[in-house]
Amino acid sequence: MTSRGDRESEAHARSRKDNESRARASASNARMTSFRCECGDEACTCAIILTPAEYEHVRCYATHFAIARNHENPESEQLIEEHARFDVMEPIDHDAVQLARRSDPRQGWERPSTPVPIPVLGRGGRRSVPVDGPRPT
Numbered sequence: 001m002t003s004r005g006d007r008e009s010e011a012h013a014r015s016r017k018d019n020e021s022r023a024r025a026s027a028s029n030a031r032m033t034s035f036r037c038e039c040g041d042e043a044c045t046c047a048i049i050l051t052p053a054e055y056e057h058v059r060c061y062a063t064h065f066a067i068a069r070n071h072e073n074p075e076s077e078q079l080i081e082e083h084a085r086f087d088v089m090e091p092i093d094h095d096a097v098q099l100a101r102r103s104d105p106r107q108g109w110e111r112p113s114t115p116v117p118i119p120v121l122g123r124g125g126r127r128s129v130p131v132d133g134p135r136p137t
Helices: 004-026 052-059 094-102
Strands: 033-036 047-050 065-067 077-082 087-091 120-122 125-127
Touching (some): 004 033, 004 094, 033 052, 047 052, 052 065
Antiparallel strands (some): 033 047
16 A cells, blocks of 8 residues: 555656656747646646746756645655745655655756756845755755
8 A cells, every 4th residue: 555655756757757748849939838736736736836946946956846825744855945926845754755756857968057046035025045945856
């Protein structure tokens, strides 16, 4: 039997794979693109709107997932960034982190050493860095 955590991790990976296809299809000429929420809820049908730069920022880390606002599961995920239209989270369970890395469609791609920061909503107002600082992949 598959655990809840395993199902969440697999849902993250499936959503990210679908979103990679959407990102390629929309190309860089789109100002905003509708993506599938990458939360761990298999039944989630929420759409999130990101610019190409925002999407690329999330994809700089194999363990980061773009989700609809307030869709994180605090039992298994850590909120990394808060934005006006979406949040960014990463799994906290070791096995979930490993699955996120193994299932990364961009595995083997050269990523920038330091992603370009995008404005982030913090508890005290707008910030230009992730809530907990950058994370290595």
